[in-house]
Amino acid sequence: MRRLAPYQSGLWLAEYGDVRCQLCRIYRSTPQSRLPQNHSSASPPNDHSFFTKLRQRFDDRFHSGLLCIRCHHSIAWLPKSFDVDIAVGKTLSIQAATYYDYPIRQAIRAFKHHEDMTKLPLLLHVLRQLPRPHGCHYDNSVIVEMPTTEQRLVKRGFDPVSILAAQLSKHWHIPLWHGVERIDNTVSQQGLTRAERLGNLDNAFALIETPPVKRLLLFDDVATTGASLQALGRTLYDQSSSLAGVNSQNSNPYQLSAYALAHGSEL
Incomplete structure (x- = not known):
């Protein structure tokens, strides 16, 4: 029998067993399928397989959901994407799921800094x-x-970040790739200006293998200024060209875009 990660049982109970909203804890939660869907579905487009239909029927009958409609609306404002430069004439687009503001900011901090798995759902x-x-x-x-x-x-x-990325991979049905390593010669980004963040991340990443596909989707938990994703994007853009034997930056064969859970100021 496959062993579940330590947090998986808690996620299952939160989504299928708890009838209260995970945010306000007052109103009954609403199944995901009944909430307004402004964005993509968890299943690939035009997926009408037997197992997909069976799962949808199971969700409709037993899935209590995570949030009530009121709280869902309070956090469902998708921020505008923003661009950062990664090479001459080349930008990286960063899209976040929500703003780094109350109550998400407190939930993210509790999860990241205190390992509070109750905030994960x-x-x-x-x-x-x-x-x-x-x-x-x-x-x-x-x-x-x-x-x-x-x-x-x-x-x-x-x-x-690894836990969140694994869940995003499952949601999008797109695999993770661990072909980049981080070099531990930087300090924490928290509290630094944008210029200091960029300088702090010089040569912070290195490719250890050639990307297996052409489309690379970068992911981080919080994009405040986008400096970390910018540095990672620069590394992927520059070093992947070298590994692939591409001499001109303009002929880089890889398409990069970036995503984050939240975007905004740390203050």
């Missing part, structure tokens, strides 16, 4: 608001999560 509900990248599917795209180092992993005890 709420964060996943928000994450599922991200629009599926057009034309991306399991055999032409990969998700590249913001890498961490062994030292940071040991210090923190777990990797919050």
Whole structure:
């Protein structure tokens, strides 16, 4: 029997067993299928398979959902995407699922800094608001999560970005790719200006293998200025060209876009 990750049973209970809204804890939660859907579905387009229909019937009957309609509306405002430069004449588009504001900011901090897994169902509900990248599917795209180092992993005890990225991979049906490593010669980004963040991330990443597909979807939990995703995008753009034997930047064969759970100021 397949072993579940430590947080998986809690997620299952929250989605299928708890009838109260995970945010306000006052109103009854509403199944995801009954909430207004402004973005992509968890299933690939035109998926009418027997198992998909069976799962939808199961969800409609037993799935209590995570949020009530009121709270869903309060966090479902999709921020505008913004661009950052990664090369001459080349930008990286970053799209977040929501704003880094109350109450999501408190939930993210509790999850990241205090390993509060009770906040994870709420964060996943928000994450599922991200629009599926057009034309991306399991055999032409990969998700590249913001890498961490062994030292940071040991210090923190777990990797919050990895957990969120795994759930996004499951939601979009697009595999993860771990072909980038992080070099542990940087300090925490928190509290730094944008210029300091960019300088802090110089040479912070390195490719360890050639990307297996042409479409690379970068992911981080919080994009405040976008500096971390910008640095990761630069590494992928520059070093992937070298690994693929491409000499001209203009002929880089890879398409990059970036996504985050939340975007906004840390203050």
